[in-house]
Amino acid sequence: AQKVTQAQTEISVVEKEDVTLDCVYETRDTTYYLFWYKQPPSGELVFLIRRNSFDEQNEISGRYSWNFQKSTSSFNFTITASQVVDSAVYFCALSEALDTGNQFYFGTGTSLTVIP
């Protein structure tokens, strides 16, 4: 079973539109951590945000915002006023406290294309 599901494979938006990337996770741990990473065309993984399971406060960082809802096991990511530079693949990831190896479980990613 997938621990992290990103149902949106590809999204295209026109520049300046808002876009929300969905992430649904599954875990039995009460303590866990959720992450978003950006992978631009150059291939590296760029850390965007970390959230622990005890902090459901939504977060805003510039044009980025994250909506964490434990009731629906979702950790969605919204880009406001999208720009061409936002074009990338975005990965949601989960890490569980009881996992001895501290591995990240990545979703399959959402490829975002922002059209100028």
Add this chain to the structure above:
Amino acid sequence: EPEVTQTPSHQVTQMGQEVILRCVPISNHLYFYWYRQILGQKVEFLVSFYNNEISEKSEIFDDQFSVERPDGSNFTLKIRSTKLEDSAMYFCASSYAKMNIEAFFGQGTRLTVV
């Protein structure tokens, strides 16, 4: 800003050959990881390493794979006899603590097995 560095950025090797992918984690980090991303697919965990030993490995990490921290700064992934299906981007990552902290990823090594 400290970063994880990986060399080479791209490696082409013949099937059956051994390859060693190299990583220099951030200097004060204690936990080290290798992940793999087959083209167009998700990032998959291979192995985590702490205190000079493997702490966890996935089913992908079979006997053909090994990791080593030979000199206190480098962290290597060796594939003994490469197969075509080993072609992927390999990411090294490191973290200072086990939990509640992000892993810093390197820029990746693209391995192409021909």
